[in-house]
Amino acid sequence: MNTLDTEGLASALDQAARLEGMSGAVSLDIDGDVVFARAYGFADRAHEIPNTTDTRFALASMSKGFTALAVASLVTDGVLRWDTPVRSILNHDLPLIDDAVTVEHLMTHTSGIGDYLDEEDDWDVDDYVLTVPVHELSATEAFLPMLDGHAQKSAPGETFSYNNGGFMVLALIAERASGRSFHELIDERVFTPAGLTRTGYLRLDELPGDCALGYLHEDPTSLRTNVLHLPVRGNGDGGAFSTTAELSQFWRAFADGRIVDAATRDLMITPRSFDESEDLRYGIGFYLDLDGPGVQLMGYDAGVSAWTRFDPGTRLTSTVISNTPEGAWKVIGAHNRFLAASA
Template sequence: MSDNALRNDNALREMVTDFCASSGVPGVVVGVYHAGEQEVIAQGLTNVVTGAPMRPETGFLFGSVTKMMTSTLIMRQVERGRIDLDERVCTYLPDFRLATPGAEEIRIRHLLSHTNGIDADLYMPDVNGPDSLRVAVAGMAEQVGTLFAPGEYISYSNGGMIVAGRVLEAVTGRPYHQLLEEDLFAPAGMGDSCTSAERAILRSTAIGHFPDPAGSRRTELFKLPDSWGPAGSSAIGSVGDLLAFGRTHLDSGIAPSGTRLLSAESVARMQTVTYSMGTPHIPPIGLGWLLMPFGDITVLSHSGASPGGVAVLVAVPGHDLVFAAYGNDARAMGLFDRILLSLLRDCLGITVPDLITGQIEVADLTPYTGTYRSNQMRVDVRAVDGALEEAATYEPADDTQRRVFTAFAGGSIPTMTRRFTPVGRHLFAPAGLPLDMFTGYSRQLLVSYHDIRDGKAHFRSAGGRMTRRLEH
């Protein structure tokens, strides 16, 4: 074990270089801060069309890492007495409604802990500008229902964060994007960060890509609409800025700039478990942070997808380590997995056992078979030769949402069929993949089933997202 994770950064540099040379991913930028030292490594291209190089200061879309920033903004307003975590959302947004009953019982803490049950994972209204969140939340009354009662389960919630952003607007009187820049980026010293594509284009900025038989294909959609801003559509910045944000949460709320962003008490609350599903692939959750267990330690974590790109932010309490990265192709997550485990095992000397140790046999798979659905997504599950076969079908609510989501995904969305083998109690892994790969971020590829009663599961969870059994 090294006293400092950066004393031998050649291994990290070689890992990044070798990955870009062999994977087909156009470019990545990786940053590590540890015990007072910081290193940022950039490799490859920001854009295969222009051939512009990836640089240490290159900007990129934070994606859903923005959810941590939205949560931080909420906590700043909690400290100022404008928001109460235990208060109902309707107190701040009297017109807040959903298409099914349940909105009146959702509290602010449910938004930050992804336990709100709002069924809006793929709800993507194509709205931009300062009024976008008001329009998006108003549209939920007609298009968005609930999956479960607030506080019942964890289901990763884009819709919950959109509502949280609208609450921030209501209590501050400022548009979310302005609030993010003035109340977080500026005091945190995140000088490379903005919420405007027009501003980002004035400096080095990476563009997402998708795998292509000819190599790599640039995205035709740089960012999702502003209506997804608090969930992760618009924030753009550098690895250095993400490291600064992560360091703020490790240093009891004091940013590297010296500005106190949050109180130590608020930081501790965000890092304290508010809910746990007790399932290996669904991390316990605090307020915003996913609290991922790795052996005997807990890692503060959040990842974020953008059109053709993926970002990660990891902070390790007690070890003064922050890891942030971006790749302009989703396959870069494989590299980030390896870097994270290497930092924990090789640099910090932490024992990280494999999460899944082997397959098991399940005599009766019929409790899991059936059709499950969430917002615009249907999953049909059947038993085949001792395994489960899932067919996931995108069912867009309207042509606008079809257009936005298919552009986000890089093209048409066919029915995806995959086989899963049992590896634990109500837990399944994608067939054909090595089990040791599920120890890191890829644990999100596991699938679990919940609320087993009357001889059948009533919920399925994949990627931290719930789908509910359709009753016929």
């Protein structure tokens, strides 16, 4: 690959964000040195409070990377094993989960379990899909009624199928095995060693003033937020908030072995599967470029579209986050086209 024209990439991203009328933030940095950082649109439309480069945004499923790292650290410490049968910790809960499902199956989306939020079903991102009142979903055990009653879809280890419920089950077994709450585990095993002070699982009904509200519709005149569409506090399958700068700091901590050791890090970014829907490879908790060095996390939900990519060789972090469900994707597309043309 030729030397990357970062100024050209920044220009392409800025142009795409402006043409899209994006609401959110875009950033590029090399090993923490900012190349480009710009915010667009409003964090609060009703009060016309603009997004800034310091705004905290919801990450949706990007947060699955945090869950994966916390569980991996429990494996490193001997609290869990990759081949620990989930049933040995769930006991009689969630009886439809196959007895052969292991921690590794859940971490690699190969468990085959039925999903409470199956993305292969015909649903729109602004549908009301949660079957438990959202205000009750502040702790992991509260998700059990939603996770129950979904039949196994395929044999464990048979195929890759992206699974939100699998990461909620990971949160459950991590709590039960460690004796710590999910949010305590993430703080202690991911955020603290990475030095993240503005990243966390915030309640949607009491967001601090530096957070962007998530909007259901791209129309900037619509004031309808996502507060009734998502758990009041995120958990194993998503829902953390962060900034573009702290996501870069997260990647560098991960790459430098400050969250999990180098051997575990390398294991997690070794390709295991191929996700046809995303045209990307998948390791353990992380997406990987189809043909390239990048490690990726992405999120999509009511009021959220988010993506971040780290290149371990160049130490380039690229992040695009929007507080609408579609705002980020064309900007991400511009990024990927630019990289492809530069190869």
